Amino acid sequence: MTSSWLHTVQSKGKGLLQRLPPQWQKLFLPSTLFLLLIGILLFTSRRPEPLWAVSLNGQVVGWVQDREALEEALRQLEEEKEAEYGEGVELSGTLEFTQVTEPDLEPEEPNRLAGRLEKLMTYTVPAAVIVVNGEPVVALAGEEEARRVLDAVQIEYLSSEEGAVLEEVVIKENVAIEPDRVAVDRIKDPEEALRILLQGTDEVITHRVAKGESLWSIAVSYDLTVEDLKKANPDLKSDLLQIDQELSLVVPKPYLTVVTKETVTYTQDIPYPTRTVQDSSLWVYERQIREEGKPGRKEVTWTIVRENGQEIQRELVSEKELEEPVTQVVAVGTKMPVAQGTGRLSWPMSRGSITSRYGLRSGRMHSGVDIAAPTGTPIYAADSGVVTMAQWYSGYGKTVIIDHGNGISTLYGHCSEILVRVGSKVEKGQLIARVGSTGRSTGSHLHFEIRENGRTCDPLRYFQ
Template sequence: MTVFKGMGWAKKLLDKSKQKLSKIQLQRLTAKMRVIPAALTKEQLTSSTHKAYKAVILHKWNIAKTVSVLSVVTAVVWSGNVYVEANMAQIVHVSINGQEVGTVKDKSSVEQFVAAKSKELIESNSDMHVVVKAPEVTFTDERVFMVETSDQEVMNKLGTAIFAQPVGTELVIDGKPVGILKDQATASLMLDQIKSSAVEKKKDSSKVRVLSATPSEPVGEVELQKVDFVQQVELKDIPIQPQDMVNPEELRKKLETGDVQPIKYVVEKGDCVSCVAKKFNIPKQIIYQNNPWIVDDMIKAGQQLDLTVLQPTLAVRTVEKLIEQQEIQYDTEYQKDDSMRLGTDQTIKAGKNGLKKVIILVTKINGLMIEETVQNEEIIQEPVKAVVRKGTKVIKGEGSGKFAWPVVSSSISSTFGYRWGALHKGVDLTSPNKNIMASDNGKVVYAGNKNDGYGNMVILDHLNGYKTLYGHLSRIDVTVGKIVEKGEKIGFMGSTGDSTGVHLHFEVQRSNTPENPLKYLNR
């Protein structure tokens, strides 16, 4: 049995029982009560104390009921939390270009859809190069209670936002667009084919031969050093419409020919190769290249010549290294003998030609030679000098058999051999010094212009089986019949006749057959 310190506390407890006291407040209130021995009898309690006792008993019953209700509520709340937690899910908000379009269960499904759609667009446009344009897709994660996602709606909106843009490769030459191809690979293949075609033309032109060529002058070993385009070539990927693309083969033909129509000419009586070249103002090399059946410059009336001069939009430049072995003509030492008749001689010691390796760089554009440079000469075998006894009575104008350079400080711009689709019968020399000198003692047998491509020329007969020819002179300083000495001035360098620039064309003929002048001229 419990009693209170006084009626004040009992009354306070009764008043508090009418309020909704918290469990903690009730604990604090009851802590102020004092427990007395249970031996006290009911009669010993005053009437007021008995009333207070009843109030306490009633309040405890109310507390018990409150605690029971709280326990039930707590159980319900806990069960609800478990249920809510069990039905919470992770969803993903999907935005296209910053605008939300719906929610999905997993962003990987969106990524897989974009990849599959892109693949489908590329495969359905296999006949052209396309770039798939996809919008910017962003994701925001959220945990929510029992919400349905809109996966299909999101996919539908994404499907309409992804599209294929056709892209072509534009070929630009010297800043000017000339055509659009499917892609970079197609354009590069076409350009490589143009280069290969130019190299094949170079090989075909080397098959031309001239009957008068000596068998000791074969075409040497050729190494292709470089193949490129004269013009600046660019490839640019640009958005296009399918109808903008052109056929690679048609574009290639246009670039190689410039859409030039073929020109045919029927040879007339009295025509020659150089005459036809002059009539149509085209290089002789074009005639040789287009008509490989021409042999030794021989053409006949009624034959048809292809005189087409292509004007390609895209010009191919090749640089070839030509390695040749050339003979070095031996010198002859003459021992004069008064006892021998004039014009007779006796060999005391036979001579022997030497051998040298010559490296020549040849630059061509579309198969036509533009520049030729002697890069190096290497003596393989020295020549052996001949010793010959001759009569002391020398015929005026007779050559010594040893030739000097006809131009001082000269450079070789074109060598002897098959350079222009036919035999180039001499060497071309350039020099700041334009004076032309006799290469050996001799007699002038021609001084003028034969209209055969050499322009103004001089031919010297050295009266020993050799002749020398000097072509393209701007001025001739000798006349027919004149006897000249080695080193004597005979004319002035020019560009007359079939010439592309100021130079001297110099030939050495032995028994009227052209030989390589470099056999007789050494640095």
């Protein structure tokens, strides 16, 4: 292009000079040659140098003069990643080079552009991905490692019950291990992968127990329930905590459901029957044991099905009586107290919030309502009546029971202090005890029951 343009200029310039008189030709020839030289220099200086446009996934990200230098810089980066993550590391994304001669383009130093590309592209490696019901969940370095993690999940939920014989263990979901390429930061080590499958996350949040704390108070602090805390800490053997004990606050939402079937044989007590006899010399709230009962013994075999360690089905296979139980004879009073209730119950506390209602709770019947309040909070009689119990009562701890007549009685459990005696007549709203956490309790609260003819009912029915 340059030679043809130059030839045209020379031809036209020569023709123009030949038309001029000789004396003028001598005058204009040096000037014409000088201007021609300046024109050639200006043309060549304005012509842009060819560059390489670098595109990632169809979008230009920069320009370089030396394509080979950029490719070498990228190779060096890939070698560094292979040294860190092993062989098979690749940069994902489509990289293209196009030669351009457009003006006003600023080329970039190859190493610098390679560094920018490293941040824009993703390094991938071969992986074994555990897929649950068609959804990829966690990636590991290899298939053998993935299989060991799945085995560890099943082992995690095997029963530790003495005498249990494992018959079957299966994973409920459709699980597969599939080869794939994933970003290097998605590869998990076996411990992390196991935690994700068991908990639904690899997040770790813990709480260190301080003096005076209980499961109840810790659960309230983190907007959890006591049941949530127990799920997050399956190794807890009791509700008693030690100072500096570390508790997990991550409530598991496992990806997998491990179903186990086991057979267990053990010796079990046979509860002794009780025969009652009436005694008119005793108050109706009094009972006296006339003959002690003795439980019998039997050998039982059960088939137990569990999901993730929680029993969902139990079937009796066989039982064999080893020792017959002895009947207990109890005298029950028939003498009626005079005091009668008003028939309209009042709430037993002036403060506190309901934390557990009447009904099934964790598969077990909760026979009243729990009202959380600080230790020492006053407890008042829900109605007038006669105190028929004012003592320690098994898992209820310190307990007061009031008979209001007409088959209605109320129970106040886990008290820290009892302020009435058996046989006392109390008025509706009278102070009878104070809130505590005695007996089988995980925090300061009142367990309040209403009984109709000896059977518990939902207390909230009386306050609607």
